[in-house]
Amino acid sequence: MTRIAHISDIHFGRIAYPGIVDALVADINAADVDLVVVSGDLTQRAFGHQFRAARQMLKAFDAPTLVVPGNHDVYPWWRLFSRLLDPLRRYRRIIEPDLAPSWRNEDVAVRGINSAFGWAVQGGRITERELEQIRTGYDGAAGEALRVLVVHHHLAELAALAGHDRARGAEHAFETAQQAGVKLILCGHLHIAHIAPVGLHPGDGIIVATAGTCTSNRGRGKDKAVNHYNLIAVHKDELQIEERVFLPDQNTFHDVAEHRFER
Numbered sequence: 001m002t003r004i005a006h007i008s009d010i011h012f013g014r015i016a017y018p019g020i021v022d023a024l025v026a027d028i029n030a031a032d033v034d035l036v037v038v039s040g041d042l043t044q045r046a047f048g049h050q051f052r053a054a055r056q057m058l059k060a061f062d063a064p065t066l067v068v069p070g071n072h073d074v075y076p077w078w079r080l081f082s083r084l085l086d087p088l089r090r091y092r093r094i095i096e097p098d099l100a101p102s103w104r105n106e107d108v109a110v111r112g113i114n115s116a117f118g119w120a121v122q123g124g125r126i127t128e129r130e131l132e133q134i135r136t137g138y139d140g141a142a143g144e145a146l147r148v149l150v151v152h153h154h155l156a157e158l159a160a161l162a163g164h165d166r167a168r169g170a171e172h173a174f175e176t177a178q179q180a181g182v183k184l185i186l187c188g189h190l191h192i193a194h195i196a197p198v199g200l201h202p203g204d205g206i207i208v209a210t211a212g213t214c215t216s217n218r219g220r221g222k223d224k225a226v227n228h229y230n231l232i233a234v235h236k237d238e239l240q241i242e243e244r245v246f247l248p249d250q251n252t253f254h255d256v257a258e259h260r261f262e263r
């Protein structure tokens with residue numbers, strides 16, 4: 001069995017409560033996970049001090065981390081030249097030089113891709129480079145391994161959140177993920193937690209797990225004042241995803257829902 005914590009939209013610069021980052025780290029370390037996945041938006045404005053705070057948090061996890069950037073991690077609009085020429089320079093320098101990181105064991109093969117670009121502001125974008133990273137991302141993975149894709153923006157429309165942002169090129173990327181055998185997509189960006197299978201036909205569907213914002217005061221919709229993350233257990237025949245929510249008066253995270261899917 002492999003356990004993965006999936007956090008997203010940390011947004012250093014807009015942290016909701018003084019103790020929430022430490023509470024998140026303690027909750028995840030107590031869960032004894034094998035991997036911490038971070039699906040982007042580590043900062044609010046891509047400032048150096050916000051990235052350094054994020055790096056400090058990442059180092060506090062006992063488990064290895066797999067991180068992809070979000071649209072808030074590119075240089076802001078008033079750094080126009082940096083934003084256009086090398087939008088993720090600071091992210092790569094302080095957080096993670098590899099924009100297509102991967103991690104695997106015998107149960108799970110995880111590939112991350114970037115969807116944040118300087119000139120496609122909010123909704124994100126998937127280019128041919130990322131499609132190729134999806135296609136080759138699972139080469140050599142064990143046949144039984146659950147194939148997981150991590151990306152900040154959404155590749156498919158979730159019926160329950162109709163009209164939400166989707167990355168440019170999303171449809172093609174979703175099809176590419178299906179062809180690559182991806183069964184689970186971990187994403188964020190919407191600041192609303194939602195977990196649902198998505199796919200045109202039974203059998204080739206993909207479970208899309210959107211994490212809410214784990215630590216910021218930027219929640220939206222039903223999760224306006226909610227901080228959330230996903231705790232995933234990959235069993236041989238089953239995938240469990242537990243949603244955990246922060247209780248400010250107790251300064252701890254608690255489970256609020258559990259989803260089970262056959263593999």
Ligand SMILES: [Fe+2]
Binds near residue numbers: 072189
């Ligand atoms: Fe965000």
Ligand SMILES: [Fe+2]
Binds near residue numbers: 072
């Ligand atoms: Fe975002």
